[in-house]
Amino acid sequence: MSRAGDLLTVAGFRLGWAVVRALPEGAAYGIFDRVADVTVRRGGTGVRRLRANYARVRPDLNDVELDALVRRGMRAYLRYYCEAFRLPAMSAADVDAKVTVAGEGPVRAVLAAGGPVVCFLGHLGNWDLAGAWCCRALGRVVTVAERLEPEAVFAEFLDFRTLLGMTILPLTGGGDVFAGLRREAVGPVVVPLLADRDLTGGGVEVVFCGQPARMAIGPAALALAVGAPLFPVTIRHTRRGRGWGIDIRFHDPVAVPAEGSTRERAHTMTQRCADALGAVVADDPSDWHMLQRVFMADLDPVSGLGEDR
Template identity: 50%
Template sequence: MRIDPGALLLSAARVVPRLPAWLSAGVFAGVAEIAALTGVAGVPQLRANLARAVPDATDRELRRLTRLGMRSYMRYYEEALRLPTVSDAQLGARVRAVNTEWVRAELTAGRPVVAALAHLGNWDLAGAWATRFLGPVVTVAEHLEPEELFQGFLDFRRGLGMTIIPLEQDGSTFRALLRESRSGGPIIPLLADRDLSRSGVDVELLGERARVAPGPATLAVATGNALTSVTIRYERLRGPRRQAAGSRWGIVITFSDRIEPPAGAQREEAVTRLTQAWVEDIGDFIRRHPEDWHMLQPVFVADLDPARLKPAGSVA
């Protein structure tokens, strides 16, 4: 019998918030263990990606790291599905934000901040926190199949307070981002650590050639707004904070300092250099916290099918 992942996720979205937190957390942790043990779709690629982050790891260490990575990944889904039931007080207790002062100053002055994100930690929890405690959030969602699943994700994230722009291939998405960047001071986080399209930018990530999205750098250059890299990791909660959060886990959101383009650089060079700069920030973080990098798809050029690989920009 074939299982429809989309239907399964939609069903989980309806059921999980009604379950006791300890039960849903246990179920998702069990799913993670089974997935890591059986090597279901995506797990071998996760292990291959993690091997770049920890090149000296033994096979045993890589197996353990893959297990931890899947537990972190499944924790993300379980927590995200429960977000509609989380109070503002619990949300504030679950998140510890680092280096937000300059970001708040930009947003308060009505200047948007563009944030380059990777598949790290729980970005839905981070987005929900930001809408309540930092500023308006505008982001992009990639189309999913079936359409019912995609609309479900749109409704879910919009219900958390975020403005979501569907990703289109006709240029309308970028134009919508430009319009949003002129309306007040939103923060615009863009998930960008994988892009196999013709516009993808070749960079060095973890010492290897990889392909990422140019969106964050392109938007920052086009608008003159600040660019930052944002990393997210899990941390165990204890004592009063754990009680206030209503969870054993919280996240740490770290904003880099403003990433500046080289003086006098032309547009294409500025985009390339800015992209490599945020990728280096993300890469340094992944080396320190590889278990929270949920990349279950190919991102390194060596793992891609050369016949399907389209020309891309590259770092000189």
Template identity: 45%
Template sequence: MPADRLSELLATAGYTAGWTLAGRLPTGVAARLSDAGADLAVRRDGPGVRRLRAHLARARPDAGPAELDDLLRRGMRSYARYWREAFALPAMDPAAVHAAMRPHVHGIEGSLETLRAGRGVLYALPHSGNWDLAGVYLIHELARLGLDPALTTVVERLRPERLFRRFVDYRRALGFEIVTADRPRAAHRALTRRLRDGGVVCLVADRDLSGAGVDVSFLGAPARFPAGPARLARATVAALHPAYPVFAGDAWGVHVGPEIPVPDRMAEGKAVQALADAFGELIAARPEDWHMLQPIGAPA
């Protein structure tokens, strides 16, 4: 059997086992297992772990070796918690998630007022906390306020296809409109339509996958961020807000930053840098919940 095919089968088996078990295990047992897995990953010190350590060192440049070791351990446990909760989410009560999360959501009022006025909102997020649960919270909050309880987001296509379809079905069941990154024209149409209709779009925006991003300074070093969020906000006259999902004890939270203006095409690059600055501030305040085990991307 080819190695890539074997890898796909093992990944499918692992994810299927996660979905099967996570919602059935007692929360404490699942947490201990995910923590143990995270600690094992730290000891093995694979490429993703080493990359996360380097990113965390950028977020906390004054941290000594012992502090960075502790931050890495907490960061990997936070990442493992995301996956544990992702697998268990279909068995969780969305209303209970909303109630638990509501006291820990900060800065969202301005964007909700924008939606009440009929203008779209684009939330740009880094890979942090549990962004799926942040979406569940937002959908229920919109419904509570009498607004359109829907949001549109983009996902990367995974292999194998069976695994990818399960992820898509799972997020659609939460109430998300899902479009795939490998169909850029269809994705652009869906995102544009949602924003022009005064709705919500959520995009992960701390990693450029297109190769056509904007060069920025991020956490004190050069990086490249996607231009898409700023361009979409400008083209649709939507409000662009940075948002940072976090864990809050046994619950969850999100910190939403002020609107980043994108008045015209000339302002797009400045807006991407402003987004990088906002992400940098949010991450530096709570780096353990930033799950960036991939390359951030650097200028060519």
């Protein structure tokens, strides 16, 4: 992207943060729904990939049903950005009103005992809103962010998440991210990591929604390295009056295999996380806004990575 294009992109994000948070909640969501619908009608790389991913997850759907699912999925994807633009202006009471939580008891017990917790997240619902709630309700939160282009947009999102109370490590360009996580994962801290897509080529093959896929092994490897429990976490959007909120579910911590190498044990734990996420996604994929390649059939057979052009 040219420097002029970079500046326009950054200006667009800043305008979004300034304008969208000033709109009435219902109006803001309505605008983003209309943008999502237009995006689906125009097609494009992201829409095609979302449709292809949904078709693998739900091969039972006919074309009309799949079209409807893509429309709901794109609305959920744009809803995330609507909420991201509005989050910095939300009060603590606003955050609490938008979030319901299930299964957090074991997480609170570990934190109360002075230990860290590692969470395996998918691209479900709104993980930034979930992170804001975690900072308020559970304590210190440390996570990793993919470095976006242009760099100034990444800086905007970094500042945004830091403002919410999170400590953010960049996935690339900031040194050894795994070593950084090990240093940070000491004492009562929550480490939520998006892991349903392998960004580095170092992930592992799992079965996800009945299909071979690649996911990041980092959460399981970190849990083993620091002796922390690993919790799969799923997030769903739910209606809240004229707007939306989220339901966060902490699933049972995955069992640690008694035998095998560290990588073998981490692989098994990653598969168990994929099972937990997969059951939720297969039930209703619309909150899984994955616009990139994750299934083995779509990835480069050598690198294990894939980009849509």
